[in-house]
Amino acid sequence: MxxxxxxxxxxxxxxxxxxxxxxxxxxxxxxxxxxxxxxxxxxxxxxxxxxxxxxxxxxxxxxxxxxxxxxxxxxxxxxxxxxxxxxxxxxxxxxxxxxxxxxxxxxxxxxxxxxxxxxxxxxxxxxxxxxxxxxxxxxxxxxxxxxxxxxxxxxxxxxxxxxxxxxxxxxxxxxTPGMLPVEIEHVDPVAYAVRCAAPEELSDPVEPACRLLERALIYNPDAVKDAYGVSTTNPYEILEEIARRRGWFYRSDGEPLLEEAARTVIRDYHNARLRFYIPPPDHHH
Ligand SMILES: Nc1nc2c(ncn2[C@@H]2O[C@H](COP(=O)(O)OP(=O)(O)OP(=O)(O)O)[C@@H](O)[C@H]2O)c(=O)[nH]1
Ligand SMILES: [Mg+2]
CATH class of the missing domain: 3.40.50.300 (P-loop containing nucleotide triphosphate hydrolases)
Structure with a gap:
């Protein structure tokens, strides 16, 4: 960051x-x-x-x-x-x-x-x-x-x-580079995920990625399916599935590389492959 x-x-x-x-x-x-x-x-x-x-x-x-x-x-x-x-x-x-x-x-x-x-x-x-x-x-x-x-x-x-x-x-x-201080990141993990910097710079991309996936699913139930073809709604399972499908595994124990999948999710939020948006609070259709 x-x-x-x-x-x-x-x-x-x-x-x-x-x-x-x-x-x-x-x-x-x-x-x-x-x-x-x-x-x-x-x-x-x-x-x-x-x-x-x-x-x-x-x-x-x-x-x-x-x-x-x-x-x-x-x-x-x-x-x-x-x-x-x-x-x-x-x-x-x-x-x-x-x-x-x-x-x-x-x-x-x-x-x-x-x-x-x-x-x-x-x-x-x-x-x-x-x-x-x-x-x-x-x-x-x-x-x-x-x-x-x-x-x-x-x-x-x-x-x-x-x-x-x-x-x-x-x-x-x-x-200017994106660099506003994030003040409420400790109390609001969703704000932190949305505002977080380039995924390469994050020491722990998994937590913010999970928050983004949850938020995406709330506002667009099809978001994860459309982006990754994955139907589960558990954020960790989604990351696991993304890693598995792309062949990202730890050499040591063969476990799926969640971090790599998490970086992908954060990137996909920024470039809008993972699609959702928040309507204004009193919005009526
Ligand atoms: N769909 C869409 N994508 C956009 C738009 N503006 C920027 N993007 C995408 O958003 C991503 C970030 O764009 P940048 O212009 O690099 O954003 P930035 O605020 O300068 O980023 P930093 O300098 O790293 O803080 C890129 O993938 C852009 O293609 C837009 O109006 N519509
Ligand atoms: Mg820029």
Missing amino acids: RIVRWEQIAKMVDGADIVLEVIDAREPEYTRSRRLEGHVLKRGKVLMVVLNKCDLVPQGIAYGWVERFSAEGLTCICTSSKSMEGIDRLRGLMLRYARSRSRARRMHARSALWMAVTGGKSVALVVGYPKTGKSSLINALRRRHGAGTSPVPGSPGYTRGVQAFRIADNLYMYD
Whole structure:
């Protein structure tokens, strides 16, 4: 798990004008960070909640979540970096904000200094839990723009560290690795499973994978059967069966390699081979 301390996040937020909180439309409550949202608003930054991967949920479900976020007074935009839904709208919102901001700053008394320092640019920081689609979202925004959106020279290769992209003349975006501190992992193993980092980095992938399988079966009874052709509903037996079918066994005792199956399940949750989504609490069909 890539842990970053809140002080580091606070510093990055301070350097930004807009913060995009990228959450997963399938699991909005578990992939949002109220602490991050509170911090961004307290610092007077523009917060945009990006409900990404909305191609993986029915439209009514996505809109239901947008309504809930709106009712909290938050700006929430449905996007998919796959179907490109919402990408133009998000880009338009950010650019409109960047323009109004540079106009306001130009008229401000200290504008000359500010223009010299920033060149009148706005910075949008993209944050979120691992694998919510932060990098894909930036790529989608770049694809829409065409030329001139390459990474800013000197920024690191991929999302190990923070990487900057020019989206428009007056708008830069900063990609960050999924690294929000997970605070309630001790009390809520499901939240931990949903938010957990790349499965390769987990010392124990079995527990989070079991929580994901249970959650999948609650919200989509066919999820496990569709993904693996396995009918049992006991999470350990599911992992055993996956390992057996793929021929993953311990050399020493021939027992199925549960860890390898567990990593597969976590990966399949992120890439949506294991399919389920959580409807908003008061959703009616
Ligand atoms: N279906 C679907 N999949 C998506 C979407 N956005 C991202 N993904 C998939 O989600 C996985 C993670 O995407 P990334 O863009 O690497 O996520 P990230 O938030 O940058 O991940 P980290 O940098 O590791 O935190 C990949 O398998 C993507 O293909 C989307 O809108 N729809
Ligand atoms: Mg990334």
